[in-house]
Amino acid sequence: xxxxxxxxxxxxxxxxxxxxxxxxxxxxxxxxxxxxxxxxxxxxxxxxxxxxxxxxxxxxxxxxxxxxxxxxxxxxxxxxxxxxxxxxxxxxxxxxxxxxxxxxxxxxxxxxxxxxxxxxxxxxxxxxxxxxxxxxxxxxxxxxxxxxxxxxxxxx
Amino acid sequence: xxxxxxxxxxxxxxxxxxxxxxxxxxxxxxxxxxxxxxxxxxxxxxxxxxxxxxxxxxxxxxxxxxxxxxxxxxxxxxxxxxxxxxxxxxxxxxxxxxxxxxxxxxxxxxxxxxxxxxxxxxxxxxxxxxxxxxxxxxxxxxxxxxxxxxxxxxxxxxxxxxxxxxxxxxxxxxxxxxxxxxxxxxxxxxxxxxxxxxxxxxxxxxxxxxxxxxxxxxxxxxxxxxxxxxxxxxxxxxxxxxxxxxxxxxxxxxxxxxxxxxxxxxxxxxxxxxxxxxxxxxxxxxxxxxxxxxxxxxxxxxxxxxxxxxxxxxxxxxxxxxxxxxxxxxxxxxxxxxxxxxxxxxxxxxxxxxxxxxxxxxxxxxxxxxxxxxxxxxxxxxxxxxxxxxxxxxxxxxxxxxxxxxxxxxxxxxxxxxxxxxxxxxxxxxxxxxxxxxxxxxxxxxxxxxxxxxxxxxxxxxxxxxxxxxxxxxxxxxxxxxxxxxxxxxxxxxxxxxxxxxxxxxxxxxxxxxxxxxxxxxxxxxxxxxxxxxxxxxxxxxxxxxxxxxxxxxxxxxxxxxxxxxxxxxxxxxxxxxxxxxxxxxxxxxxxxxxxxxxxxxxxxxxxxxxxxxxxxxxxxxxxxxxxxxxxxxxxxxxxxxxxxxxxxxxxxxxxxxxxxxxxxxxxxxxxxxxxxxxxxxxxxxxxxxxxxxxxxxxxxxxxxxxxxxxxxxxxxxxxxxxxxxxxxxxxxxxxxxxxxxxxxxxxxxxxxxxxxxxxxxxxxxxxxxxxxxxxxxxxxxxxxxxxxxxxxx
Ligand code: FES
Ligand code: FES
Numbered sequence: 001x002x003x004x005x006x007x008x009x010x011x012x013x014x015x016x017x018x019x020x021x022x023x024x025x026x027x028x029x030x031x032x033x034x035x036x037x038x039x040x041x042x043x044x045x046x047x048x049x050x051x052x053x054x055x056x057x058x059x060x061x062x063x064x065x066x067x068x069x070x071x072x073x074x075x076x077x078x079x080x081x082x083x084x085x086x087x088x089x090x091x092x093x094x095x096x097x098x099x100x101x102x103x104x105x106x107x108x109x110x111x112x113x114x115x116x117x118x119x120x121x122x123x124x125x126x127x128x129x130x131x132x133x134x135x136x137x138x139x140x141x142x143x144x145x146x147x148x149x150x151x152x153x154x155x156x
Numbered sequence: 157x158x159x160x161x162x163x164x165x166x167x168x169x170x171x172x173x174x175x176x177x178x179x180x181x182x183x184x185x186x187x188x189x190x191x192x193x194x195x196x197x198x199x200x201x202x203x204x205x206x207x208x209x210x211x212x213x214x215x216x217x218x219x220x221x222x223x224x225x226x227x228x229x230x231x232x233x234x235x236x237x238x239x240x241x242x243x244x245x246x247x248x249x250x251x252x253x254x255x256x257x258x259x260x261x262x263x264x265x266x267x268x269x270x271x272x273x274x275x276x277x278x279x280x281x282x283x284x285x286x287x288x289x290x291x292x293x294x295x296x297x298x299x300x301x302x303x304x305x306x307x308x309x310x311x312x313x314x315x316x317x318x319x320x321x322x323x324x325x326x327x328x329x330x331x332x333x334x335x336x337x338x339x340x341x342x343x344x345x346x347x348x349x350x351x352x353x354x355x356x357x358x359x360x361x362x363x364x365x366x367x368x369x370x371x372x373x374x375x376x377x378x379x380x381x382x383x384x385x386x387x388x389x390x391x392x393x394x395x396x397x398x399x400x401x402x403x404x405x406x407x408x409x410x411x412x413x414x415x416x417x418x419x420x421x422x423x424x425x426x427x428x429x430x431x432x433x434x435x436x437x438x439x440x441x442x443x444x445x446x447x448x449x450x451x452x453x454x455x456x457x458x459x460x461x462x463x464x465x466x467x468x469x470x471x472x473x474x475x476x477x478x479x480x481x482x483x484x485x486x487x488x489x490x491x492x493x494x495x496x497x498x499x500x501x502x503x504x505x506x507x508x509x510x511x512x513x514x515x516x517x518x519x520x521x522x523x524x525x526x527x528x529x530x531x532x533x534x535x536x537x538x539x540x541x542x543x544x545x546x547x548x549x550x551x552x553x554x555x556x557x558x559x560x561x562x563x564x565x566x567x568x569x570x571x572x573x574x575x576x577x578x579x580x581x582x583x584x585x586x587x588x589x590x591x592x593x594x595x596x597x598x599x600x601x602x603x604x605x606x607x608x609x610x611x612x613x614x615x616x617x618x619x620x621x622x623x624x625x626x627x628x629x630x631x632x633x634x635x636x637x638x639x640x641x642x643x644x645x646x647x648x649x650x651x652x653x654x655x656x657x658x659x660x661x662x663x664x665x666x667x668x669x670x671x672x673x674x675x676x677x678x679x680x681x682x683x684x685x686x687x688x689x690x691x692x693x694x695x696x697x698x699x700x701x702x703x704x705x706x707x708x709x710x711x712x713x714x715x716x717x718x719x720x721x722x723x724x725x726x727x728x729x730x731x732x733x734x735x736x737x738x739x740x741x742x743x744x745x746x747x748x749x750x751x752x753x754x755x756x757x758x759x760x761x762x763x764x765x766x767x768x769x770x771x772x773x774x775x776x777x778x779x780x781x782x783x784x785x786x787x788x789x790x791x792x793x794x795x796x797x798x799x800x801x802x803x804x805x806x807x808x809x810x811x812x813x814x815x816x817x818x819x820x821x822x823x824x825x826x827x828x829x830x831x832x833x834x835x836x837x838x839x840x841x842x843x844x845x846x847x848x849x850x851x852x853x854x855x856x857x858x859x860x861x862x863x864x865x866x867x868x869x870x871x872x873x874x875x876x877x878x879x880x881x882x883x884x885x886x887x888x889x890x891x892x893x894x895x896x897x898x899x900x901x902x903x904x905x906x907x908x909x910x911x912x913x914x915x916x917x918x919x920x921x922x923x924x925x926x927x928x929x930x931x932x933x934x935x936x937x938x939x940x941x942x943x944x945x946x947x948x949x950x
Contacts, residue, residue: 019279022279029183034177035177035180035181035183035184036176036177036179037177038181038183038357038358038409039183039359039439040359040409040442041442041864041865042441042442042443042864043442043443043864043865043866045866046357048357075177076175076176077176077177077178085172085176089176092171093167093168093171093172096167096830096831096833096834098174099410099664099665099666099834099835099838100356100357100358100407100408100409100410100663101170101171101173101175101179101407101409101664102179102181102356102357102358102410103357104174104175105175105177108175123878124874126873127873127874127876130872130873130874131872131873131874133873134357134865134872135357135873136355136356136357136410136838136870137357137410137664137834138834138837138841139837139839139841139902140837140841140872140873140876141837141878142834142837144873
């Protein structure tokens, strides 16, 4: 059964026809063509698909598209404003917090939610927060450094 | 050193697109009018296909076709080829069964491809697959090494009734026996090297597209080596001439060896796209990745070390069974032979080594390269055995290693197992690592842990690896069915910017940055004016791709050779422009200067003159400034190093926590230390993953138990310590930069360092072995068993 779903994506109104079983991540990638949000698993564990829904981080593979009706949705494409990188994005580059880049959008979206709730997270808090985001490339150390630095830049 | 040249921690060019969500991975690509493929896979480890009923699926609206192995046979489609032949002890070739992309009559592992559904939507393809009725006659199966080598084990292949694909040997058996006969002490160990699943976070994807107007095919695929795929799939499977087949491997989200192989799905979508004359896209679910990506490791070995009374290593004897899976994957046979047993000398001058390896077929996913590929297996075995020998002889583990290291002045060093190491300084790496790890402070920390009721242990390993594999003719003599050179093009554009085309492929390694640094250093061209292109057979010269830590040591050297050609030609052009002799023209900071004068011309002006040759020596020089080189390595390169791990174990729960991990590595010259450090971090994590968390498990019936991230434990951010890493450089002697490679080292040295630390922590309880992964349950069990044994013997 196809349904029209409408929400705000990175500040712009969007809508698309989806099936009732379409996942939010599928709608974002396939119908709305925003491919910065990735899919790395089918059991809600890898975190490659993390986006923001109404300001909180969410695994978009774990939500149906229809559940996002009317929501305020943010993806990695909306993080840099007017072509200027967000401090968290800067920090990932500066601290070499990415290699293949596949986990990176989810990591950044997840980190942003952490910092919103805890502006000065400790290393342990960052490591624990990120257990829902798998990275096979970096060994996490530089991701953790990047998140700390990004958080600091966001405070100042 | 220029600001962005060799040795600078330049921030990566590629990062901008990845941090802004603009990367283009294969699944981000959609072709007009494309169909979605769903692969139907065998739910059984071994069965005959009696029949397939397609009607219900074909009747479903939105389904365009359902294709089976029989359709492939009818179309004359070939099998997936194996890229490396290994011979038996008697010189006869290994057993090499066919590998149809879609099984036509028999399935041989859970996940084997049986049919493909093509539909307008992914969900329709998936639903229709449920309606395909396959009548299987279930047959007995053996997925593990022990099951496949049991008496009367079910045979995976009729032509290999005992499941032995090859029975191979290396080294001098007689000399090794002699060494054992004269030994004062023999230490031995039984080692199980667990089976792993590579698990790049990007699942595999393949999109086939056929252009009927031009009779041309394009395959977009998640590959580490697009030209290798073009060669294998074009020549052996689909019979498509290379000029009609283009392979594009765009941004790839990690490979770790699993994206080297030529996979069935690549051939299936390419073939199907012509049959239905529409693009066909297949994207793996993670559960499919678990049961269809090539797995890694999976050895069972028995190893013995003969020692003199002073602790000198006299001989090493190893017997290994290696699981190859049900079919021979692209480089499957090379991994447990030439990439494994040739590394058994390690960093030591053991004079006699003999190793025999039985490659076994089992009803499991094909096994191939996983980061390190053979070398971690060799290092794990050797470093565990050396530690055991140290314990048994009462010689300090540092001392026994130092005693047996190939000395600083011992290079070049010919090992008894084929390889000749060109350079290294194992003492220096060890010393540097000890210092950084504060090894001296260990006993104090051990006492502090004991006060808290915890057991602390320290473990070390020294490793060697062989990278940038071989001169092609040597590899060919060993069974490689392809060359192992690399290509590189330096294309200077008319206004002086540079486009680099490389046969190497980056899937996280940062080549776009490292290779640009080479160009900046050589030509003085601004870093921002250099772009690196890779991953598209339609754009780059024929290249062999990225694996075995070869990109810089082989691909980088091709670029260096091309840069040399550019410099030579530029000097000729500059000589003409400056009315000087070519021999007097030198490159200085992006300028060409007549030596000893202030007469210069910029490199940009030379480039312009080459493309707008109005004032140009046309009689002796072609216009243009675009040079390609192919580089075939003169030898392997030999990165080496030392890893030290400190663990703390809770004896009540068996939980192992890594408190400190230190690595000192010799990678030869380093181009970008930031990138190198990142490679080490990632490698260490995968090695630690094997030591403590990860394991692929099949049950006795041949079902894959670890089929998702719920069952296969990936290392997570809170499982890991901060690593301390440093380097100690000796230069490679046979390439112009002295580089060795750094991609796999972390994975090779870390697993034994962790387990040696775990065994050290538990040794006071009488534990002398812990299997990998050393999960809390296994550690707890080892502690209980040792306590029980003590009680019984008391
Ligand atoms: S895709 Fe893996 S958690 Fe969403
Ligand atoms: S950077 Fe590759 S998975 Fe994280």
